[in-house]
Amino acid sequence: MSHIQVAQRVTRLPPYLFGRINKMIYDKRTAGDDVIELGMGNPSDPPQEMVIDKLAEAARDPRNHRYSKSNGIANLRREVGAKYFKKYGVRLDPTDEVIVCLGSKEGFSHMCLAMMGPGDTAIVPSPYFPVHVYGVALASGNVITLPVANSDKFLSDIAYTCETLYPRPKLLILCYPHNPSSVVVEQGFYDEVVKLAKKYGLMVISDFAYADVAFDGYHPPSFLASKGAIDVGVEFTTMSKGYNMAGWRIGFCCGNREMIQALATIKGYYDYGMFQAIQIAAIVALRHTDAAVEEQSVIYQGRRDTLCDGLARMGWEPNVPKAGMFVWQPIPEPWRSRMSTMDFAMMLLEKGNVAVSPGSGFGPAGEGFLRMSLVENENRLKQAVRHIKQCLKEAEDEWTAKGEVTTEAGKP
Numbered sequence: 001m002s003h004i005q006v007a008q009r010v011t012r013l014p015p016y017l018f019g020r021i022n023k024m025i026y027d028k029r030t031a032g033d034d035v036i037e038l039g040m041g042n043p044s045d046p047p048q049e050m051v052i053d054k055l056a057e058a059a060r061d062p063r064n065h066r067y068s069k070s071n072g073i074a075n076l077r078r079e080v081g082a083k084y085f086k087k088y089g090v091r092l093d094p095t096d097e098v099i100v101c102l103g104s105k106e107g108f109s110h111m112c113l114a115m116m117g118p119g120d121t122a123i124v125p126s127p128y129f130p131v132h133v134y135g136v137a138l139a140s141g142n143v144i145t146l147p148v149a150n151s152d153k154f155l156s157d158i159a160y161t162c163e164t165l166y167p168r169p170k171l172l173i174l175c176y177p178h179n180p181s182s183v184v185v186e187q188g189f190y191d192e193v194v195k196l197a198k199k200y201g202l203m204v205i206s207d208f209a210y211a212d213v214a215f216d217g218y219h220p221p222s223f224l225a226s227k228g229a230i231d232v233g234v235e236f237t238t239m240s241k242g243y244n245m246a247g248w249r250i251g252f253c254c255g256n257r258e259m260i261q262a263l264a265t266i267k268g269y270y271d272y273g274m275f276q277a278i279q280i281a282a283i284v285a286l287r288h289t290d291a292a293v294e295e296q297s298v299i300y301q302g303r304r305d306t307l308c309d310g311l312a313r314m315g316w317e318p319n320v321p322k323a324g325m326f327v328w329q330p331i332p333e334p335w336r337s338r339m340s341t342m343d344f345a346m347m348l349l350e351k352g353n354v355a356v357s358p359g360s361g362f363g364p365a366g367e368g369f370l371r372m373s374l375v376e377n378e379n380r381l382k383q384a385v386r387h388i389k390q391c392l393k394e395a396e397d398e399w400t401a402k403g404e405v406t407t408e409a410g411k412p
């Protein structure tokens, strides 16, 4: 009998759904297979040279190796405020309305801890980015998921939930451009959110991780640009995606000062702030690399077109995203009826050497979908489509050889 009794907050977490896939990717790579990785939204392009140079220069300065401030250095918070003003016309007080986080995921989780407790409920859009649900669960809160696909319906579902649930939900989590579904909204959506938040006493967290990655002239709006938003909520942004700095772990939370203060209090106990050299290099990135961030979106747009064209040529019907780093792809029949999303993804990996994320990794609403990320280059994406096609042809032949008959509806 083990003496180790792990806390319930750990044991009540579900098994990590991507574990099986990650293990197979590892085993295949160890065996020398070339796996095309369309699973995680983990950028593969490097940050700008000048940012890396600044990091190296700052790392050589002995003054930068001490503990830093847990809410971030003042110049970086000022730069984040300047970006919000330039891009969204939002004025922020860098002292009380901006905080630096060790990646936006860390900030988000600790914000949940700062806002939620036993008996509190959060509304989360589904399918969901896992930390949107488990950040709340780890803070002992409850979650109600509402479908994100139709934004008008999502708003009316929020109102209905607030009218009918007792005690009322306390927190509304938003994420646009949405991961995994790539749903986007316009500013008017956030105007309505602010009205609902004020009417029902909801606090809002907007996860704006894909703020910098958008296509075809679309500009993702900021929640904070809606009138009164700062009275009811905060917004997280990150340097992981548009700036290709995912491994650096640098993100920001901006907006309502009471919520930021609560996050700062928690962070003050948990961490000593980010390596100062990273913060200094991040200032350079924010100040001088706008053009590169835009160029990166153009690169993702090219990859999106390559992948969606390839899938369409196979007879699939891709959801062509306007922003973000993913194609949220419905699995076509007969495969959708034949096997679970997880088994389908495992088959593509095992037989086709293409790793994708099964939609069920984003909750039950993701069943029947695959999330394919745009982190590989266009040649590799073309190769991925060829592999998928070949893999499905072989599986179909096997299916037929076994004497399985597929009806129109895809049911054997």
Ligand SMILES: Cc1ncc(COP(=O)(O)O)c(C=O)c1O
Binding pocket: 041, 102, 103, 104, 105, 106, 129, 175, 179, 207, 209, 237, 238, 239, 240, 246, 249, 250, 251
């Ligand atoms: C919606 C969303 N939020 C947050 C994150 C995490 O970002 P960060 O690297 O800033 O922690 C991701 C990363 O995949 C994401 O997709």
